[in-house]
Every structure is written in C-alpha cells, then in structure tokens.
Amino acid sequence: MKITDVAKARYTTKSFDSTLKIAPELIEQLRELLRYAPSSVNSQPWHFIIANDDAGKARIAKATSGSFSFNEAKVKNASHILVFCARKNIDEDYLETLLAQEQQDGRFPNDQTRQGQDNGRRFFVGLNRQSDAGISAWIEKQVYLALGTLLLGAGTLGIDACPMEGFDAAILDGELNLSSKNLCSVVVVALGYRASEDFNAKTPKSRLPENAIFSEI
Numbered sequence: 001m002k003i004t005d006v007a008k009a010r011y012t013t014k015s016f017d018s019t020l021k022i023a024p025e026l027i028e029q030l031r032e033l034l035r036y037a038p039s040s041v042n043s044q045p046w047h048f049i050i051a052n053d054d055a056g057k058a059r060i061a062k063a064t065s066g067s068f069s070f071n072e073a074k075v076k077n078a079s080h081i082l083v084f085c086a087r088k089n090i091d092e093d094y095l096e097t098l099l100a101q102e103q104q105d106g107r108f109p110n111d112q113t114r115q116g117q118d119n120g121r122r123f124f125v126g127l128n129r130q131s132d133a134g135i136s137a138w139i140e141k142q143v144y145l146a147l148g149t150l151l152l153g154a155g156t157l158g159i160d161a162c163p164m165e166g167f168d169a170a171i172l173d174g175e176l177n178l179s180s181k182n183l184c185s186v187v188v189v190a191l192g193y194r195a196s197e198d199f200n201a202k203t204p205k206s207r208l209p210e211n212a213i214f215s216e217i
C-alpha cells in the first residue's frame with residue numbers, strides 16, 4: 001500500500017465497536033513507534049499512559065464530563081486509550097539522563113562528540129526556557145510529533161483512532177496524579193475499531209487545495 005493511501009484511508013473515528021480489541025502484538029508495534037518518534041535534540045520529553053480495561057478507561061473518561069461529553073463514549077468504547085503527557089520542564093537531571101542514554105546506545109565515538117551533543121541540547125533548551133510558556137510550548141511540540149507518528153502508524157496497521165484535545169486536562173492530571181510525576185496531559189488518543197454505524201467513516205475527507213498550502217521558490 002502507498003503511504004498516501006494510508007493517509008487518505010485513516011480518519012477520525014467517532015464511534016468505536018466496544019467488542020473489538022487490538023491484538024497485543026499490534027499494541028507492541030505502536031509502543032515501539034512512539035518510542036522511536038523523533039524530537040528536537042532527542043529530548044523525548046514525553047510519557048504515554050495506556051488504558052485497556054474498563055477501569056482504566058473509566059478513570060480517563062472522568063475528564064470527558066460536561067463540555068467534553070462528546071468524547072466520552074469514544075473513551076469508554078475504544079479498545080485502548082493513550083494519554084500523551086508532556087514533561088513540565090527539562091532539568092539538569094533529565095539532561096544528564098538523556099546524555100547517559102545516548103552514551104550507552106553508542107552515539108559518541110569520543111568525548112568531543114559527547115560534549116557537542118550536550119552543548120547543542122543545552123543551547124536549544126536554553127533558547128526555549130526563557131519563559132515558562134516557552135519551554136512548555138516547545139515540549140508540547142515534541143509531543144505532537146509523537147501524535148502524528150502514532151496516527152499514521154495506526155492507519156498503517158489498520159487500527160482506527162480518534163485524537164482528542166476535547167477533555168478537561170485539570171481533571172485528568174488530578175486523576176492520574178501527573179503533577180507529582182512532573183507531567184501534564186496534552187492530548188488523548190482512542191484506538192480500536194470503528195462501529196458499523198460510525199457516520200464519519202462514510203464522510204468524505206476535506207482538505208485545503210494543494211495550491212493553498214504549497215509554494216515553490
């Protein structure tokens with residue numbers, strides 16, 4: 001299958017068949033995709049929380065009450081729910097953890113390369129750390145790269161998905177004790193298989209025309 005066929009076939013699933021579960025080996029592939037998602041200066045400032053049973057999904061569904069109730073059934077009926085979390089900051093300990101991992105993974109043929117990587121990462125973190133809003137926005141950009149990777153990957157594996165910003169982040173952060181882990185929720189993804197009555201499966205895709213989004217210079 002062409003990659004563009006996957007991009008056109010995948011769609012935001014609005015109604016999931018609660019009887020259909022994603023096979024563990026496919027979940028394993030999605031986990032690996034997330035782990036290998038790229039991020040600026042290899043910062044990987046994310047954490048993913050996965051719920052695959054009713055109890056876990058019910059905890060996440062608490063954040064889809066009130067104004068976000070349009071997403072509640074998706075959370076409850078999908079096979080798996082992923083909460084994409086962002087680190088709240090990038091501190092000295094974390095910079096050292098990243099560097100040590102890269103060292104262990106054989107990225108540095110010598111001390112100079114190691115130092116170069118450390119300096120480069122500190123430069124970008126420093127640029128974005130000039131305000132709290134700046135570092136959070138930069139971290140969240142990295143988390144959205146993982147989201148894009150997951151959505152295309154799920155499409156490739158024939159798994160349906162619904163990405164959701166429509167949830168109460170304060171409720172979810174409280175329910176999952178994210179603050180104490182130096183994390184906050186950014187986006188939630190429901191994964192599973194469409195219900196036969198999902199209206200959105202038959203709705204044509206809509207995108208701006210090519211000439212509105214590309215220019216050649």
Ligand SMILES: Cc1cc2nc3c(=O)[nH]c(=O)nc-3n(C[C@H](O)[C@H](O)[C@H](O)COP(=O)(O)O)c2cc1C
Pocket residue numbers: 010011012014071162163164165166167187205
């Ligand atoms: C970051 C993000 C947040 C979204 N939040 C929601 C949501 O809360 N509920 C929902 O039903 N769809 C949500 N969507 C789905 C978008 O509306 C959908 O991706 C867009 O209309 C394009 O349609 P397609 O995914 O079917 O190609 C979200 C999509 C993205 C990428």
